[in-house]
Amino acid sequence: MIKAALIGLLVSGFAAGGLAAGGFVTGFDDLPLMPGMTEIPDTDVSFDTTAGRIVIAFVRTPADRGKIMAFYQTTLAQLGWRKHSEAEFLREEEVLSFDYLSDGPDTIVRFSLLPQ
Numbered sequence: 733m734i735k736a737a738l739i740g741l742l743v744s745g746f747a748a749g750g751l752a753a754g755g756f757v758t759g760f761d762d763l764p765l766m767p768g769m770t771e772i773p774d775t776d777v778s779f780d781t782t783a784g785r786i787v788i789a790f791v792r793t794p795a796d797r798g799k800i801m802a803f804y805q806t807t808l809a810q811l812g813w814r815k816h817s818e819a820e821f822l823r824e825e826e827v828l829s830f831d832y833l834s835d836g837p838d839t840i841v842r843f844s845l846l847p848q
Contacts, residue, residue, distance in 0.1 A: 757843055759787040762811050763828070766803045769793040772840070784825055784847030791841050797832055800841060804830070822848065 757763045758771055759778035765771070775790040793800065805815060808828070813821040819830040825848045833840040 757789045757791065759789050760843070760845065763843060763845075764807060765791065766793065766795065766800060766807075768795055769841075781847070785845065786847070787843070787845040789843050791843070792835065792838050793841065794838055796839060800830070800832075800839065 755764060757765055758776045769791045770793070772790040772792055775788075777786070777788045779786055795803075801819075804821075808821050809815075811823075813823045813828060816822045816827070819832075821828045827844075827846050827848050829844040829846070831842040831844070833842070
């Protein structure tokens with residue numbers, strides 16, 4: 733119940749701050765899109781296993797890796813995630829990973845959520 737209230741508060745805060753319409757990365761319950769990010773259509777995968785859920789999604793942004801990680805370090809900490817390594821966060825029994833690719837001036841980010 734507290735988690736739901738916190739998520740609601742964060743969502744309203746992100747909406748007021750100009751978060752893109754849609755708000756969250758497809759397939760993720762509470763992974764907000766950083767302002768300026770756009771999802772890459774038809775690239776998301778989401779399913780449940782006996783070990784936990786698996787979610788993969790790709791987004792495009794003009795921001796560099798440093799700006800992306802600064803945004804998500806702050807945001808994810810507010811959602812109960814703790815930083816495990818440069819590009820991994822842990823919460824309960826799940827691992828959220830970030831992978832980066834360059835596409836001209838843009839950065840492609842792959843978000844992966846896997847059971848720990």
